[in-house]
Amino acid sequence: MNQLRAISAIARADFLERVRRYGFLLTLLFAVFLGYAAATGRIAVQLGEYRGIYTSAWIGALIAITTTCFISLIGFYIVKSAIDRDRQTGVGQILAATPLSKAAYTLGKSLSNFAVLASMVVILAIAAIFMQIFVGEDPHFDGVALLAPFVLVAVPSMALTAALAVLFETLPVLRGGIGNVAWFFVWSILGIGLPEISGNHHVDPMGLMVVADSMIAGARANIPGYKDSFAFQIADSPVKIVQSFRWQGVAWTWEEILLRILWVGAALAVVLLAALVFDRFDSSRSLAPSWRRPKQPVGELDAIANSSTAETPRQSPATRAPAHLTPLAASGTTHAFGRLVLAELRLAVKGMRWWWYAVAAGLLVAQFAAPLDASRGPILSTAWMWLVLVWSGMGARESRFGTRALLFSSARILPRQLPACWLAGMAIAAVAGAGAGSRLLIARGWHGLVPWLAGAVFLPSLALALGVWSGSGKPFEAVFTALWYAGPMNHTAGIDFTGTASGANANHDALIYFALSGVLLGAAFVGRARQLRSD
Amino acid sequence: MQLTVEKLSKRYGRAVQALRDVDLTLGPGVLGLLGPNGAGKSTLMRILATVTRPSSGRVMWNNSDIARSPDPLRDVLGYLPQDFGVYPNLNALEFLEYLAAVKGITAGAARKRIGELLELVNLTDAAKRPLGGYSGGMRQRVGIAQALLNDPQLLIVDEPTAGLDPEERVRFRNLLSELSGERIVILSTHIVSDVEAVATSIAILAHGQLLAHGAPEALLASVAGRVWEVVMPSAELPTLRQNHLVSSTAHRSDGVHARVVADVAPARDARPLEPSLEDAYLAALATQRNAAAGNAA
Numbered sequence: 001m002n003q004l005r006a007i008s009a010i011a012r013a014d015f016l017e018r019v020r021r022y023g024f025l026l027t028l029l030f031a032v033f034l035g036y037a038a039a040t041g042r043i044a045v046q047l048g049e050y051r052g053i054y055t056s057a058w059i060g061a062l063i064a065i066t067t068t069c070f071i072s073l074i075g076f077y078i079v080k081s082a083i084d085r086d087r088q089t090g091v092g093q094i095l096a097a098t099p100l101s102k103a104a105y106t107l108g109k110s111l112s113n114f115a116v117l118a119s120m121v122v123i124l125a126i127a128a129i130f131m132q133i134f135v136g137e138d139p140h141f142d143g144v145a146l147l148a149p150f151v152l153v154a155v156p157s158m159a160l161t162a163a164l165a166v167l168f169e170t171l172p173v174l175r176g177g178i179g180n181v182a183w184f185f186v187w188s189i190l191g192i193g194l195p196e197i198s199g200n201h202h203v204d205p206m207g208l209m210v211v212a213d214s215m216i217a218g219a220r221a222n223i224p225g226y227k228d229s230f231a232f233q234i235a236d237s238p239v240k241i242v243q244s245f246r247w248q249g250v251a252w253t254w255e256e257i258l259l260r261i262l263w264v265g266a267a268l269a270v271v272l273l274a275a276l277v278f279d280r281f282d283s284s285r286s287l288a289p290s291w292r293r294p295k296q297p298v299g300e301l302d303a304i305a306n307s308s309t310a311e312t313p314r315q316s317p318a319t320r321a322p323a324h325l326t327p328l329a330a331s332g333t334t335h336a337f338g339r340l341v342l343a344e345l346r347l348a349v350k351g352m353r354w355w356w357y358a359v360a361a362g363l364l365v366a367q368f369a370a371p372l373d374a375s376r377g378p379i380l381s382t383a384w385m386w387l388v389l390v391w392s393g394m395g396a397r398e399s400r401f402g403t404r405a406l407l408f409s410s411a412r413i414l415p416r417q418l419p420a421c422w423l424a425g426m427a428i429a430a431v432a433g434a435g436a437g438s439r440l441l442i443a444r445g446w447h448g449l450v451p452w453l454a455g456a457v458f459l460p461s462l463a464l465a466l467g468v469w470s471g472s473g474k475p476f477e478a479v480f481t482a483l484w485y486a487g488p489m490n491h492t493a494g495i496d497f498t499g500t501a502s503g504a505n506a507n508h509d510a511l512i513y514f515a516l517s518g519v520l521l522g523a524a525f526v527g528r529a530r531q532l533r534s535d
Numbered sequence: 536m537q538l539t540v541e542k543l544s545k546r547y548g549r550a551v552q553a554l555r556d557v558d559l560t561l562g563p564g565v566l567g568l569l570g571p572n573g574a575g576k577s578t579l580m581r582i583l584a585t586v587t588r589p590s591s592g593r594v595m596w597n598n599s600d601i602a603r604s605p606d607p608l609r610d611v612l613g614y615l616p617q618d619f620g621v622y623p624n625l626n627a628l629e630f631l632e633y634l635a636a637v638k639g640i641t642a643g644a645a646r647k648r649i650g651e652l653l654e655l656v657n658l659t660d661a662a663k664r665p666l667g668g669y670s671g672g673m674r675q676r677v678g679i680a681q682a683l684l685n686d687p688q689l690l691i692v693d694e695p696t697a698g699l700d701p702e703e704r705v706r707f708r709n710l711l712s713e714l715s716g717e718r719i720v721i722l723s724t725h726i727v728s729d730v731e732a733v734a735t736s737i738a739i740l741a742h743g744q745l746l747a748h749g750a751p752e753a754l755l756a757s758v759a760g761r762v763w764e765v766v767m768p769s770a771e772l773p774t775l776r777q778n779h780l781v782s783s784t785a786h787r788s789d790g791v792h793a794r795v796v797a798d799v800a801p802a803r804d805a806r807p808l809e810p811s812l813e814d815a816y817l818a819a820l821a822t823q824r825n826a827a828a829g830n831a832a
C-alpha cells in the first residue's frame with residue numbers, strides 16, 4: 001500500500017513539474033499541429049492512389065496512427081528527462097535515502113512519462129472529433145469506431161514508449177546523446193521493422209499493422225484494380241476519394257485486444273528491467289562504461305587537493321604565506337578571436353575517447369580510398385553523423401552545465417563566443433570530411449566543392465540554432481539522425497545534405513542550404529541575444 | 536573608480552518585487568552585503584554583474600550606464616555566482632584557459648595567472664583531473680579562481696565561502712582583504728563573521744529594500760548601549776525570546792547566558808555587553824519587521 005502511494009506520489013510530482021513548464025505548452029501545441037496536419041490532408045493514409053471517405057473509423061484510425069508514429073518518436077525525446085532531472089537537481093539523492101524501492105521509482109517515472117504522452121493522445125482524440133465535424137464527408141458519428149484506435153493502438157504504444165524512455169535513462173550508455181540517436185533506429189524497428197522482420201503481423205508494438213491489414217482488406221473489396229499497397233505519409237498532393245469505400249474500422253477480436261494489452265504488459269516488463277539496472281543515483285554502483293566513470297572518487301580527489309606533498313607542504317592559515325597575485329598588465333588582454341575558436345574547438349571534442357577518434361580517422365581514410373561517389377555520399381554523411389555528439393553540445397552547453405552566468409558576464413560575448421563556437425563546429429566538419437572535400441576539389445574544382453561546403457556550413461548552424469533555443473542537445477540529435485536517415489541514407493534529393501542525391505541540381509540545393517544556414521545562424525544570434533537580455 | 540546604484544528596482548512578473556529603490560555608492564574597498572534568504576542579494580549581484588537587467592533605476596560604472604553599455608564593466612569584472620556549473624570533461628587548467636580566452640586574456644598572461652590562481656586556491660595538484668570528479672568545495676575554489684582571472688577592478692562574489700572548509704574560508708577572507716585596496720569587492724553572504732572579518736562597509740538588505748549602509752563602526756554604534764547579557768534558568772528562555780530580540784544563547788552550569796538587544800535592560804541583573812556586528816544586523820532586521828507590522832496594522 002505504501003509502495004502504491006509512493007508510486008503515485010512520484011508520478012504526480014514529476015507530472016506536475018513538467019506541466020508547469022512552458023515547454024509542456026509547446027508539447028501540446030505540437031499535438032495540435034499534428035491534428036491540424038491530418039485534418040487538412042497533409043498527413044494521409046493512401047491505398048494506392050485512393051482513400052475511403054472520412055468516416056468516424058477512418059478519422060479515428062488516421063489520427064491514432066499519426067499519434068502512434070509521431071508522438072512515439074518525438075514524445076520519447078520530450079519525456080526522456082524524468083530521471084535526469086532528479087539527478088541534476090539533487091532530488092535523486094534525497095529519494096535514494098528513503099525506503100522507496102527501485103521498482104516503485106521507475107514505475108512512478110514511467111507513469112509520469114505516460115501521463116505526458118497520454119495528454120497529447122487526448123488532444124489528438126479531441127482533434128479527431130472536430131475533424132469529422134469540419135470535414136463533413138460522413139454525417140454519421142460513431143464514437144466507438146473513432147475512439148477505439150486511440151485506446152487500443154495509441155495508448156499501448158505510448159505505454160511502451162514511456163517505459164523505454166525510463167529504461168534508456170537507467171542505462172548509462174543510452175542516457176545521453178548515444179541513446180537519443182539510438183532511439184530513432186529502435187523506433188524504426190518497433191514501428192515497421194518488427195512485423196516485417198518477424199513475418200508475423202501480431203508482433204506489432206505500435207499497432208500499425210492491425211489498422212493497415214483491416215484497411216487493405218476493405219480496399220480489396222471496394223477499389224477496383226487495387227494492388228494491396230498501403231502508405232501512411234506526408235501527402236504532397238490531394239488523394240483521390242472513392243465515394244463508395246466506407247471503411248467501418250478494425251473489427252476488434254478478443255485475440256487482437258488481448259495482444260494490444262500484452263504490449264502494456266511488455267511496457268511493465270521494461271520498467272522492471274529498468275529497475276534492475278537503475279543505479280539509485282549511486283554512480284559508483286552504476287554499470288557505466290569505464291570511460292564515463294571519474295578516474296578518482298570525489299573524496300580521494302579532495303584529499304589530493306588538500307594533502308601535504310613534499311613540494312607544497314600544507315600549512316595552517318596562520319603560518320602559510322599570504323595569498324598573492326601578480327597584477328595583470330594592460331598588455332595581458334586582447335580580443336584575439338583565433339584563441340577563442342581554438343578554445344571552443346577543444347571544448348567541443350574534449351571527453352571523446354580514443355576509439356571515437358579511431359573511428360573518425362577510419363572514416364576519413366575511407367573517404368580517400370573509396371570511389372568518389374561513395375566517398376562524397378554515404379561515407380561522408382556517416383563521417384559527419386559520427387560528429388553528432390560533438391555538435392549537439394553547441395549553443396546548449398552553457399545551459400546544460402550552468403555556465404551561463406560565468407560566460408554572459410564577460411565582455412563582447414555575443415559577437416565573439418557564438419561565432420567562435422560556430423567556426424569550431426565548421427572546422428570539425430571540414431576535418432572529418434576532408435577526404436571527400438579534397439577529392440571533390442581535385443576532381444571537379446571549386447564548383448564541385450560547393451555542395452560539400454554547404455553541408456559543412458549547414459550542420460553546425462543547425463546544431464547551434466537548436467542548441468541555443470532548446471538549451472539541450474536532444475533536438476539536434478533527433479533531427480540530425482532523422483535527416484541523415486531520410487536524406488543521405490535513403491538518397492532523397494533535397495534532404496541529402498551532402499548533395500549527392502541532388503545530382504545535377506546539387507549546387508542549386510547547396511544554395512538553399514547556405515540560405516537556410518544563414519537563417520539558422522541568425523536564429524542562434526537572436527536566441528543568444530535574448531538570453532543575454534533576459535537572464 | 537566608482538560604482539553607483541540609483542533607485543534600482545527589479546520585479547519578476549507581477550507578484551515578486553525582488554528589489555525596491557536601492558541606492559548605493561561604492562568606491563574601493565569591500566562591501567559586505569548582508570540579508571536574510573530572499574532579501575534580494577543575489578538579484579542585486581546579478582544586476583551589478585550585468586547578467587540581468589533592472590526593471591527600473593540604473594547602475595553607473597565610472598559614469599557609464601551598465602545596462603546600456605555593459606562591456607566597459609565586463610572588461611574589468613570578476614563574478615562568482617551563487618550557483619554555477621563547470622564543464623565536467625575539462626580539467627581545472629583547461630576550464631580556466633577557456634574562460635581566459637572568453638575574457639580576452641592573452642595566452643602568455645593567462646598561463647602565468649592561471650598557475651598563480653591554482654596555487655592560490657590550492658588546486659595545483661588536482662589541476663589536471665576532470666572537473667566532473669571534483670567535490671562541491673573544489674568546484675567553489677575553481678569558481679573563485681575564474682572570478683580573479685582578469686585581475687578585476689570590480690569583484691562580485693555571491694556566497695563565496697559556501698562549501699569551503701574553515702581553513703579555506705580564512706584563506707579566502709585574507710585574499711579578499713589583500714585585494715580590496717585597489718578595487719571594489721562586493722561580498723554577499725549570510726555569514727556575518729565573514730563580513731565582520733573583511734568588510735570596510737556594510738549594506739543590509741531585507742525584502743528588496745536597503746535597510747542600512749555604512750561603515751561597520753556606524754552600524755555598531757547604532758546598537759551601542761543596547762546589548763545585554765542575561766543569565767536565567769532555561770525554562771525562562773521562551774518568555775525572554777517572546778519579549779526581546781535574543782541574538783544568541785549558551786548553556787552553562789549556572790543557567791542560560793542569553794545575549795539580548797534591547798533599549799533598556801531586559802532584567803534587573805542584566806549586564807551590558809560590547810555590541811557585535813551580528814547584534815547590529817539582527818537589530819536592523821527586527822526594526823524593519825516591526826515597522827512593516829506597524830504599517831500593516
